[in-house]
Amino acid sequence: MPSALKITAAAPDPALLDLPWHIPLEDWPEKTLAALPRGISRHVVRFVRLSGRVLAVKEIGESVAYREYELLRDLGRLDVPSVEPVGVITGRTTPEGEELNSVLITQHLKFSLPYRALFSRYLAPDTATRLIDALAVLLVRLHLTGFYWGDVSLSNTLFRRDAGEFAAYLVDAETGELHDSLTRGQREYDLEIARVNIIGELMDLDAGDLLLDEVDTVAVGEMIVSRYHELWDELTRVEEFGTTERWRVSDRIRRLNELGYDVGELQMTTDIDGTTVAIQPKVVDAGHHHRRLMRLTGLDVEENQARRLLNDMDTYQAATDQLGENEEFVAHEWLAEVFEPTVRAIPRHLRGKLEPAEFFHELLEHRWFMAQNAGHDIPMPQAVDSYIDNVLRHRPDEEAILGLDTATLRAIEHD
Ligand SMILES: Nc1ncnc2c1ncn2[C@@H]1O[C@H](COP(=O)(O)OP(=O)(O)O)[C@@H](O)[C@H]1O
Numbered sequence: 130m131p132s133a134l135k136i137t138a139a140a141p142d143p144a145l146l147d148l149p150w151h152i153p154l155e156d157w158p159e160k161t162l163a164a165l166p167r168g169i170s171r172h173v174v175r176f177v178r179l180s181g182r183v184l185a186v187k188e189i190g191e192s193v194a195y196r197e198y199e200l201l202r203d204l205g206r207l208d209v210p211s212v213e214p215v216g217v218i219t220g221r222t223t224p225e226g227e228e229l230n231s232v233l234i235t236q237h238l239k240f241s242l243p244y245r246a247l248f249s250r251y252l253a254p255d256t257a258t259r260l261i262d263a264l265a266v267l268l269v270r271l272h273l274t275g276f277y278w279g280d281v282s283l284s285n286t287l288f289r290r291d292a293g294e295f296a297a298y299l300v301d302a303e304t305g306e307l308h309d310s311l312t313r314g315q316r317e318y319d320l321e322i323a324r325v326n327i328i329g330e331l332m333d334l335d336a337g338d339l340l341l342d343e344v345d346t347v348a349v350g351e352m353i354v355s356r357y358h359e360l361w362d363e364l365t366r367v368e369e370f371g372t373t374e375r376w377r378v379s380d381r382i383r384r385l386n387e388l389g390y391d392v393g394e395l396q397m398t399t400d401i402d403g404t405t406v407a408i409q410p411k412v413v414d415a416g417h418h419h420r421r422l423m424r425l426t427g428l429d430v431e432e433n434q435a436r437r438l439l440n441d442m443d444t445y446q447a448a449t450d451q452l453g454e455n456e457e458f459v460a461h462e463w464l465a466e467v468f469e470p471t472v473r474a475i476p477r478h479l480r481g482k483l484e485p486a487e488f489f490h491e492l493l494e495h496r497w498f499m500a501q502n503a504g505h506d507i508p509m510p511q512a513v514d515s516y517i518d519n520v521l522r523h524r525p526d527e528e529a530i531l532g533l534d535t536a537t538l539r540a541i542e543h544d
Pocket residue numbers: 166167168169170171172173174185187212213235236237238241243284285286287300301302303
């Protein structure tokens with residue numbers, strides 16, 4: 130009996146039908162697979178190349194597959210950093226008529242790295258801290274939208290470079306629930322899961338000798354709790370001041386903007402005799418710099434990268450004597466005169482190493498160091514050449530690290 134394969138997808142790609150759905154995912158032939166670094170998982174997960182993109186395929190039960198698919202769609206609509214769902218396939222059977230589990234298909238997140246790959250190649254002691262910071266930012270963002278994760282962990286998160294920091298993405302929504310808003314108890318519970326999972330994951334790395342001795346696993350685990358609270362309080366805290374101190378309102382908004390948030394609504398109340406004012410931001414949208422850069426240039430990059438590029442744009446505006454000029458105009462010119470030529474200078478075969486915005490960020494750092502050493506400014510073309518020869522060439526490819534396990538990656542790092 131030919132199986133009644135059912136594909137549910139927002140934009141179904143007919144090429145999906147060519148994949149060997151009648152074979153258990155675990156046994157898929159090597160030639161269909163894309164060898165990319167993968168985190169630890171309960172289910173079988175494989176990457177495949179299809180119609181010029183890479184998909185992640187996860188074999189799970191039918192109802193769970195649909196649930197996770199819907200949740201990921203919701204998260205996408207809410208603009209939360211998470212993997213993008215492609216579809217669900219059910220009704221799989223082997224040629225012998227044996228039923229196979231359903232699959233959830235997501236778009237492979239480009240240039241993303243599972244935390245194990247990061248640890249094995251970047252043993253810098255502060256890597257752990259930066260990963261935790263990124264995860265705290267993601268968790269606050271999820272909680273602000275009413276998403277309870279239920280299984281917060283490093284394994285269920287993907288990391289992308291973000292101008293020297295990391296940006297975290299949710300990859301596993303299986304245990305998630307979307308509510309209108311979360312109670313403090315729900316948030317604290319999620320946070321406790323995060324703490325316990327992170328400590329476990331770090332101990333695991335430690336047991337595999339992948340962690341530097343100076344990393345204190347319990348302290349790093351506790352850090353998620355303190356970073357989360359700091360950020361949550363800054364974003365939602367009620368601030369009280371006298372009616373003569375109204376500048377505090379714009380000050381609060383400015384501070385939130387610096388943190389990368391936009392204030393959608395600010396609740397302001399005065400006490401009965403009108404001597405004090407209390408303000409509390411009601412809706413905070415993350416991605417302040419990301420949105421501004423997107424509006425000005427159409428570039429779609431991470432938050433810190435956007436901040437970095439906007440700074441460079443401001444510098445350009447000052448250096449070219451255009452301080453009074455309107456910013457749309459300057460942005461357009463900066464894009465055409467600075468950003469694009471610089472990114473185009475990367476030889477084609479080196480382009481898989483880093484995303485353009487991350488390349489640009491590293492280049493600016495490199496140029497700054499060169500200028501410091503030389504004691505004078507360095508022209509961009511000279512900085513580009515030096516960066517490509519001395520730094521970029523020696524980096525591993527991050528777009529597609531071909532099937533290397535963590536031990537091999539570590540060996541490369543020590544070469
Ligand atoms: N869309 C994706 N892009 C990149 N990596 C992915 C993607 N989907 C899954 N992965 C990788 O597969 C691993 C397991 O996926 P996950 O959804 O957590 O499975 P499980 O439910 O079995 O835990 C993740 O840690 C991640 O490394």
